[in-house]
Amino acid sequence: MRWAVLDTPINELSVAVDDTAVCGVHFGRVESAGPPRDELSRRTVAELDAYFAGELVEFTVPVVARRGSEFERAVWREMTRIPYGETVTYGEVAKAVGDPGAARAVGVACNRNPLPVIVPCHRIVGAGGKLVGFGGGLPRKVHLLELEARVALQRAWS
DSSP, X not given: OEEEEEOOTTSOXXXXXXXXXXXXXXXXXXXXXXXXXXXXXXXXXXXXXXXXXXXXXXXOSOBOXXXXXXXXXXXXXXXTTSOTTOOEEHHHHHHHTTOTTOHHHHHHHHHTOSSTTTSOGGGEEOGGGOOOOOTTOHHHHHHHHHHHHHHHHHHHHO
């Protein structure tokens, strides 16, 4: 696994890649992270830069979650189905993965998401649209949601 670091509007992000896929995103700098040195790292950094610039609404880099329970993996797959610029509740995700009473477990799975931003756990909110919980901190979640809302509106009105 190789780590690359990039500066973003939500501070540094470290991205882990192996020979075939992106396997981790970490808020902050991982000690071994440096500039992207291989093609997949460069492509991932370029896509993240484009995302934060409002130019990319869907990531195309291959991703893989190397850990997680069956339930967590189901939640992470469901996250990838949430459209750019939209939100769903923890309860809605729980229902979509077949366990309507598991809203809190969905929150735990969100917190354990190994690929935040690329696998958009920030698009999941509390009941009634309340902003609750985010592994990267609520200010980062707000920034990501505001970015996507602004870009979605710009695209809809242009």
